[in-house]
Amino acid sequence: MNRGTLIIHGTIGGGKTTRALELAERAREKGMHVMGVASLRVVEEGETVAYDGLDLASGARFPLVQLGERAASPDWVRLGPWKYEFSVSGFSRANTLLAEAAARVDEGTLVIVDEYGHIERMGRGLHPGLVKVVEATSRGSYLAVTCRTDKVDPLLQLFSGHERRVLVLEADMGGFWDALGDSFI
Secondary structure: OOOEEEEEEEOOOOOHHHHHHHHHHHHHHOOOEEEEEEEEEEEEOOEEEEEEEEEOOOOOEEEEEEEHHHOOOOOEEOOOOOOEEEEHHHHHHHHHHHHHHHHHOOOOEEEEEEEEOHHHHOOOOOHHHHHHHHHHHOOOOEEEEEEEHHHHHHHHHOOOOOOOOEEEEEOOOOOHHHHHOOOOO
């Protein structure tokens, strides 16, 4: 049975990852198996200098993104006009985690993908793993994806052709948990 998809959207620093991590904790409290990847902001002296990946099943952290001037090895690539560079091995690991989640989903599983952004729209970053999870979760599990508000419509296109119930909520909306209710997990 298809359990559904939750899209959590908002601005940079608008609480998307926080909501995703809270959702993961609530799912665990209900006895669900939580898998996927969160992107944790690394801040130094008030500036975002990197994002680490967090394996939601094991709790292990790994580098994903960092400021270009900090990227000192061939593992880091620039994918667009942004000031950040992206870890080839970090995104490979994240996509492997999402592929593993896709292979193991069942009705008691929540898969979280944090976040669908610029590079995912280009078919890179977490996009390959997210596509596998979307296909697999149509068999019956829960999926939560975070994105910036301007990425909601492109993200919804990934679900076309899949019979899914999709709920879209803004991360910083008042009454977020009341709006979600028991309809998702």
